[in-house]
Amino acid sequence: MQTITVIPGDGTGPELIAATLRVVEATGLDIKWEMAEAGMTAHEKGLDYLPDETLSSIRRNKIALKGPLTTPIGTGFRSINVALRKALDLYVNLRPVKTYKGVLSRYDDIDLVVVRENTEDLYAGIEHMVGEDAAESIKIITRKGSDRIVRFAFDYARKEKRKKVTAVHKANIMKCTDGLFLNVARQVAEEYQDIEFEERIVDNMCMQLVSKPHLYDVMVMPNLYGDIVSDLCAGLVGGLGVAPSANIGADAAIFEPVHGSAPKYAGQNKVNPTATILSAVLMLKYMDQGDAAAKIEGALAEVIAGKKDVTYDLGGGATTSQMADAIIRKMGHPQ
C-alpha cells in the first residue's frame, strides 16, 4: 500500500481535492491518504503557514497531492509554494499541455510538455535597490542545476516515448548564464542519441508555439522562460482550468493544479476539477501506475467531450462533485 500526503489547501482547494480523491479511489488502487495542512487554512487553525508536520509527512511519504494555496498578503512569506519547492529541492516543474476534445481552444491535437527549472534563474530571489532609482536582480544558472533539469527532460522523453527535446534559451544575449545552460544541454543531448535535440531562442519559441505548436514535443528551459512559456501553452489548449503540474525532486514530488485557489467560488461546489484530476493522473504515472492513470484520463476525456456533465467554464451545468461522479461512472463504477 502506498501512503500519499494530501494538502487540500485554501479556497476551492478542499472541494477539488475531495472530488479528485474519489476519482483516484475508483481505480481500486491500494492508497492511503495522509491529510496535511498548509496555507491560510493552517494559519486560521493557529498553525504555521507551512507546518513542520506537513513537511515531515511529504518527506516520509515522498509523494503529495496538493490543492492551491492562497498567498497571504503582508507577511514574511513570499509564497508558500516557493517555500515548499525550496525546502524539498523540487527542481523540476513539469507541465504537460494537451487538447481535450470539447474544450474550446485554438488548435486540435496539441500535445506538448514544458519542463521548467524550478530553483534557479531570477527566482533565486536575490534582488535589491541600488540607491533610490535603480534596482538589481541576480540571475543564477549553475552547471548542476542545468544538467539535472535537461537530463530529466531527456529521461522523461524516453520514458513517455517522445521524439524530441527542444532547449529554450536567450544565449545570444545572456552569453554567460544562458550560454552555460545551452552548453550543458548540448552536452547532455550527446548522451541521448535516440532522442532528437534542437535549440530555440525564447522569443522565437513563443512565436513558433503560437503559429506552429505541432512542431514541438518536450521543451526544457530555465525558470523564468518556463513560467511564461507554460502559461502560453496552457492558453493554447483552453486555459488554467485544464492545466496540471508536477514539482519533482530527487527525494519527493508534489502534484497540483496550475490555477490558484479561486476564493470567490470557495464552498460553492462549482469550479472545474479537471486540472486537479489531471495532476493526480501525473502522480499515478510517476508512481508507475500507468493503467490507473490511463483509465482516469480516458474517462475524463469522454466526460469533457460529452459536454453535459461538465462545469460551467466548460459549457455545462454540473457541479464539481457531479463532474467527478460522471468520471467515476465512465470508469465503470456506478454511483
Ligand code: NAD
Ligand atoms: P486563480 O487561478 O485562483 O483564479 C483566476 C481565474 O480563474 C478566476 O476567474 C477563477 O475563478 C478562475 N479559476 C481558477 N481555477 C478554476 C477552476 N478550477 N475552475 C474554474 N475556474 C477557475 O488566480 P488568482 O485569483 O490570481 O489567485 C487566487 C489565489 O490563489 C491567490 O492568493 C494566489 O496567490 C493563489 N495561487 C495559488 C497557486 C498555487 O497554490 N499553486 C497558484 C496560483 C495562484
